[in-house]
Amino acid sequence: MTRIFGTDGVRGLANGHLTAELALDLSVAAARVLADRGEFAGHRPRAVVGRDTRISGQFLEHAVVAGLASAGVDVLRLRVLPTPAVAYMTQALGADLGVVISASHNPMPDNGIKFLARGGLKLDDTVEKEIEQHLDEEWVRPLGGDVGRVTPYATPVEEYVAHLVGTLTKPLAGLKVVLDCAHGAAYQAGPLALAEAGAEVIAIGVEPDGLNINDGYGSTHLDNLREAVVAHGADAGFAVDGDADRCLAVDAGGAVVDGDQILAILALGMASSGRLARDTVVATVMSNLGFVRAMKDAGLGVRQTKVGDRYVLEAMRVSGYTLGGEQSGHVIMSEFATTGDGLLTALHVLERMAETGQSLASLASVVTRFPQVLVNVPGVDKTRADDDPLLAAAVAEEEAGLGDAGRVLLRPSGTEALVRVMVEASTQEQAQGVADRLANVVRERLALS
Structure with missing residues (x-):
């Protein structure tokens, strides 16, 4: 299965990658995983759900709430509220689960879904993987009075x-x-x-x-x-x-x-x-x-x-x-x-x-910032960035030239098919020169065959 969760929940183009159907299925799967882990033992599970101001957050919120309630989870709707506020309310209200619908600093057409565990903590990678594995599975749905209740929460902002x-x-x-x-x-x-x-x-x-x-x-x-x-x-x-x-x-x-x-x-x-x-x-x-x-x-x-x-x-x-x-x-x-x-x-x-x-x-003013240059090098095999000896030698040579007055950080991107070259030096010109030289070495050494 293709990995759905990224480094900060599930994020993508709203109604494109991130649909109402996916939002509902994710919420059902999250409720089932936490139930299987014994998170809800001895009590009715409760979740809080908040969102940012994106227009797509309205239909995604309803999908998330519907999924949770259909899985037997009582839901408190916090409506528009900052992510850290949802985390705080998850902890303060003793909720078993928090859900944030937001794409943070991304452009408006994007949106995202992030789940928080009891105490307002981010879910572990292992739990996210379990949620993915439960998507689209057959399950026994609660009936009658066992379905969840949905209630607007009156004073989350205050x-x-x-x-x-x-x-x-x-x-x-x-x-x-x-x-x-x-x-x-x-x-x-x-x-x-x-x-x-x-x-x-x-x-x-x-x-x-x-x-x-x-x-x-x-x-x-x-x-x-x-x-x-x-x-x-x-x-x-x-x-x-x-x-x-x-x-x-x-x-x-x-x-x-x-x-x-x-x-x-x-x-x-x-x-x-x-x-x-x-x-x-x-x-x-x-x-x-x-x-x-x-x-x-x-x-x-x-x-x-x-x-x-x-x-x-x-x-x-x-x-x-x-x-x-x-x-x-x-x-x-x-x-x-x-x-x-x-x-x-x-x-x-x-x-x-x-x-x-x-x-x-x-x-x-306690921090005197060193000039910093970041060059992104696309179209290369980022998986070889840490293993190429000639690239490592080029980095070492540039670091020796900078001495204590600068540094080099070369790393493959965690989200894109590119390598990032970051250089700090005493002057902007020096940092730019080192970054450009190393970017050329990356292109030469890691070129896709």
């Missing part, structure tokens, strides 16, 4: 906002903030959370029409946020993506503050209060060398993982770390959340500004 604000120890009074919600799932919760925390909020990207999610707004399109911050004389700006599990920032002058800088700000703050477990932060191999050096200079360790928030989460759980994240702004604070949470991230960066009295630019 409860999630109360949770977010409750994680703070200092009010944000006196701070003026622009928040860009990408016309996505955070359009209600985001402005409300910042206002409840005491900040003056200018909200943009809060007029979803089902078609405009991530369109020119959000963490992948920062121009509108930068303009708004400067125009309103705001202290800072934050942009989340369509499902609000990631966050990037803009300082008062309109300069972008990326995920590495945000992670550094939070790491230093948590370390100063004794909340950074083992004085270590988890990041991926794509984190800028400037971030790694800043942490080392501060006496903090950096545990680096493969690219992907699931690998960051895995390292955090195994070793008990309390902070991790990616350059994209996917930041995980395990004290308060089981997944990346863009609104939680924004609130705690603002709290750090309030605590220290420093500007966002000043706090972010």
Whole structure:
């Protein structure tokens, strides 16, 4: 069977790859797998279901709810809610299963389905494989009173906002903030959370029409946020993506503050209060060398993982770390959340500004970013990228030339038929030159026969 689950649930063109039929079948299979594993022993199973603002989320939500209820699962409909909020409500309500219908930062025509286990945790790969194996199988359907009940849940936004604000120890009074919600799932919760925390909020990207999610707004399109911050004389700006599990920032002058800088700000703050477990932060191999050096200079360790928030989460759980994240702004604070949470991230960066009295630019300046160049090389056999001796020799030669003032990361893409060449160096020109030379070697050595 072709693998249906990707690195973050099932995702694809809504009503193309991701149909109502598939959504229903996946939900039935998920309920059956969890029942077979004894997850529902001794009680009626209960699930929560939330979605982002995509128009396709409406029919997919109904398909998911129908599948779960037909399998005997009681369903609480959370309606439009950020991914981390669905994870929180799964845990807070003691649900056996959470379902998020969202394609995150992808364009509007896409959508996705992500299942969460009890406690708001992502499903293990083994469970996802079992769900795939149960698709299209014959099964004994519950009848009569054994089918599931479907109930709208009245106050998910308010409860999630109360949770977010409750994680703070200092009010944000006196701070003026622009928040860009990408016309996505955070359009209600985001402005409300910042206002409840005491900040003056200018909200943009809060007029979803089902078609405009991530369109020119959000963490992948920062121009509108930068303009708004400067125009309103705001202290800072934050942009989340369509499902609000990631966050990037803009300082008062309109300069972008990326995920590495945000992670550094939070790491230093948590370390100063004794909340950074083992004085270590988890990041991926794509984190800028400037971030790694800043942490080392501060006496903090950096545990680096493969690219992907699931690998960051895995390292955090195994070793008990309390902070991790990616350059994209996917930041995980395990004290308060089981997944990346863009609104939680924004609130705690603002709290750090309030605590220290420093500007966002000043706090972010702890990281001096190395120029970074990423070249994607398509049309090659990525399976040989780790085994070609001449390619390895070329990488070693370029690394020797960079010394301590740069690095090379060459890796096959996990989702596309290409090899990624990432280079950091003292200057943009040097990084570009090394990346271009290595990309040519990749083309020569890994060319498809």
